[in-house]
Amino acid sequence: MSAIKSHPKGLYLIFATSTAERFSYYGMRAIFILFLTQALMFDKEAAASIYGSYTGLVYLTPLIGGYLADKYWGIRRSIFWGAMMMAIGQFLMFMSASTLNNTEVAHGLMYGGLTFLIMGNGCFKPTVAALVGQLYEPGDKRLDAAYTIFYMGVNVGSFAAPLICGYLGDTGNPQDFKWGFLASGIMTLFTIVLFETQKNKYLFSPVGEPIGIIPGAKREKQKDKAEQIVHPKMDKRMKLRNAVIIGLLTILLITFFCYAFPGDWVSIGIFTACIVFPVLVLLDGSLTKIERSRIFVIYIIAFFVIFFWAAYEQAGASLTLFASEQTDRTILGWEMPASWFQSFNPLFVVLLAYIMPGVWSFLSKRKLEPASPTKQAIGLLLLSLGYLFICFGVKDLIPGVKVSIVWLTGLYFIHTMGEIALSPIGLSMVNKLSPLRFASLMMGIWYLSTATANKFAGMLSGLYPEEGKVKTLFGYQIATMYDFFMVFVIMSGIASLILFLLSKKLQKMMHGVE
Incomplete structure (x- = not known):
């Protein structure tokens, strides 16, 4: 507890801002695939494609938002306009769900809402993550723990959102989806009010200067001039x-x-x-040899992260369909909404994120803490084991028989352990390895791997078994849920093994950054 108290107060403003904003995102995401299939009447394959395109673009636009923040806007302005666009998007989704009797209008409003959500997220997501690093001096040992605390805030919102938005929108009546979207819109407005009223009180660097106002490229130019550093x-x-x-x-x-x-x-x-x-950044003539080497490390690990998120992000699509159709959700006579399963993972994240900084600190004191690449290989291995766990639950399952809630709960718990080892550590690594002038842009490139993974996840969700349809992947026939889940066991398991083998080489390429 004392370790948590030692962090700057600004971290907790970022924590609260991220909690509110992620409530908005995950509240909408919890009911989105159900809204597409039950209200707008898309078939599962088309709905999975739309879902994958949306979540993919949500992680693509941070590249543009990060560039604008670094070069022109600064972080604070990017966060404000990002949240404003997301609020517009949520209210357009509310209007779409309110006009289901006019299919053409409902579809148009839905696509308009997704567009604003995608653009707004692009401005918000990379900048709020980069802001955490500016609260600390370079080399501060607390940074991994800080990003884990930040990640806990993200998941507090992720935990509450499916419960509330699922309760309001996932009622079995398609007309009620609009209330889930409305709740997400209101929380986005709260994000804006919270950040705008508190930013001048808490967002300061270790030397007391306001952070997030001057674009990163301009700040680094000023710093280099003062320290007489010359870049090519x-x-x-x-x-x-x-x-x-x-x-x-x-x-x-x-x-x-x-x-x-x-x-x-x-x-x-x-x-x-x-x-x-990524190639464009490497071609920048201002990069030194060491900076370019460190950026290569980010790229290599980002490639493996694609396999993690492609499997992990089945939570919003195929795993939600599995929860809805093939999981016994009855508890003491009450049937839990399928969307509530999406709160399991963030609940586990909040619990484990409180514990993990202590674990890393314990190992560090004994010189046993694994390097960032090794931690991420462990994350991939745990992801593979999570899918292997649920394979035991669905193997030889008789058609029409639903599985126990234990299997999905176990999968989400194992996946959460993997996520804690991979995601916050990855954010911290990007912050430590990136040149200051590219801080938000490199965070955007890191999220670009998640964009690719989410689109890939949507494609893989399309392999979800359906009666009367034969689906294959590279000649591998997928007829049952066991076949489907084994795809992710093999994919993430192989990725984990290769990253383990590369870890020592990647550590050398980091040139002293831990």
């Missing part, structure tokens, strides 16, 4: 070369992905951006 500069010839490389790479990737995903422009855009923007 790009001449016109180098800039032209980079423009040609990026242009040709973009054309080649779009051509390839158009062939691989004909007509799916969301997938084409996300997968192209996932390669082009």
Whole structure:
């Protein structure tokens, strides 16, 4: 407890702001797939595609938001406008659910709402995460714990949101979905009021200067001038070369992905951006050799993180359908809403996030704490074990028989242990390895891997077994839930093994950053 009290007060404003904003996001997400299938009457495959496109783009736009914050707006302004756009998006979703008798209007409002939510999240998500690092001096040992506390705030909102929005919207009556969206919209407005009224009281650097006002690129320029640090500069010839490389790479990737995903422009855009923007940063002539090496570490780990989130994000799609259709949710005669399962994971996160900083501290004092890459490999392994656990529950299951609630609960608990080992540690790692002038942008690139993973997750959700349909993946036939869950056991297990083998090499490339 004393360790938690030692953090700057600004961390707890960020904690509360993130709690409110994540309530908005996860409240809407908890009922979204059900809204698509039960109110707007999309089939499961189409609904999974829309869901995957939405969650993928939610994690793609932080790249743009991070760039704007670093170059022009600064963090505080980005957080304000991001929250404003998200509020508009939630109220458009409310209006969509209020006009179900007019399908065309309901669909149009839904797509408009998703657009505002995507753009707003792009401005909010990378900046609020980058703000945590500015509260501490470089090299501060408390940073991993700070991001774990920040992550706890995210999950307090994630825990409450499905319970409240699910209770209001997931009633079995399609007309009630609008109340869940309305609750999310109101909480977004609360986020704006909280941050705007408290930011000038608590957001200060260790030396007492206000943070989040001046864009990161301008702040680093001022710091470099004071310390007489000179970065390499790009001449016109180098800039032209980079423009040609990026242009040709973009054309080649779009051509390839158009062939691989004909007509799916969301997938084409996300997968192209996932390669082009990281290359663009590496081509920046101001990077030193050590900075470029550290950025490579971020990219390599981000690649493996794709496999984690592609499996983990089944929670909002295929696992919600599994909870709704094939899980016995009856408790003492009362049937729990399927959307409530999405509160299990954040509840476990809150409990474990309180414990894990102490665990890392205990291991650190004994010089046994694993490095960041190893922690993330452990996260992937636990994810694989979570799906292996539920495989035992569904193996040889007789059609029409529902499984015990224990199996999904166990899966979410094991997945949460993996998430705590991977996600907050990843945020801290990005903050420590990124040059200051690219702080929000690199956070956006980190989230870009999650964008790719979410779109990939939507595609994998489309493999969810349906009666009368034969589905395959690379020749592997998926006819039962056991077949479906084994896809994630194998995928995340192999990714974990490879990352374990690479961990020592990645530690050397970090050049002393722990």
